Amino acid sequence: MNPDELRNHIIATADELYYARGIQTVGMDELRQASGLSLKKLYSIFPSKESIVLEVMRYRHQLWTTGVEGAVEKVSVPVDRLLAIYDYLAEWFDTDSFRGCGFINAFGELGAVSPQIAATARTHKQQFQDYVGHLVDEVGGTPELAAQLAILAEGAQTTAAISGQSSAAGSARRAARTLISVNTGTPVDAVEV
Amino acid sequence: MNPDELRNHIIATADELYYARGIQTVGMDELRQASGLSLKKLYSIFPSKESIVLEVMRYRHQLWTTGVEGAVEKVSVPVDRLLAIYDYLAEWFDTDSFRGCGFINAFGELGAVSPQIAATARTHKQQFQDYVGHLVDEVGGTPELAAQLAILAEGAQTTAAISGQSSAAGSARRAARTLISVNTGTPVDAVEV
DNA sequence: CGATGTAGAGAACGTTGGTTCTCATTTCGG
């Protein structure tokens, strides 16, 4: 493994562990074991656990962004592009490993104690909101609609995580459809409520 | 302080600390100091830290429930009773100490490692969904509408927490108004979108 | 007053955390 692959291997391993069980629950020794590397190696690549956590968050942001944008780009009708977000969520919620939004989890666990983790989570959410904003522009919707649709996506994630209701994606999707129709002036009759 | 007051004092103190900084970040020694009691006393009342965490969650559930229901009961028009939830959220978000939903935070931090904490968080969310369901019944809405409105409330909480946008309550409220109107057949024209 | 119990302060205990160090082993250019 070249250095880049090594870095990535560590980050991907850490991501899996942190996401599944919480950050503070997973010690460096467990990461050492799971990655098959020595502590010395880990610390020669990253200066501290916190730096690994931050890299994991960047990594997860990448995964999320490419996942969502990939799902959106498969669709051409603007309204359906927006709704593709919720379809993507539905797929994710049905994953075995799904345990909510990693950024919300990291923020709740360590946001109060690590400004960098808090900032990284905030940036992630901000970028998602901006992305929704662009898609909303495509359908001629208002910024307010974008805010509402982003809130629906957030709510679906926590509802699916805690209540285990992966159906939350469907509810969010239907709500989004309604809000888009009303906001853009598409006849509501055309929408199944 | 009689035993009940003592218990409550400990729980309220722990709640403040855990909510503000995360559960694992606050050690028993800090709770001892903040509560002004000895460790011996703490452990004579609660068998373990986890039991305190669970009591804190029950306490917070009480606070939340009485807060929301109190806000709703001040209003008589069924639609406005539903919207009162989001007004209540708006007030909460503007609180200095606001740091998201304590149940989501606890779930993200310890849900994977403590089944009891996970279950308590789930129960809390379930009860809120049921409550929204009752209010939706009052306006003649469908269960699907209730699910959508609950998702909006969840999303507003995490959006306000991470992005610091307390305006999320307003967006959620407007979205809720739209969804209620469409779902119950109230003319949409009567709604500012 | 003296014996008995209770409460508090904080030391102690055992474990675990993140991080660093040791040292035997390997690698590899000369």
Added chain:
DNA sequence: CCGAAATGAGAACCAACGTTCTCTACATCG
């Protein structure tokens, strides 16, 4: 082959955790 540098396994280290224990001081009641 040989010596220098790098690597790996894991011990070591220090601080913090949750929990328990000790011991002193004080209250209570005969």
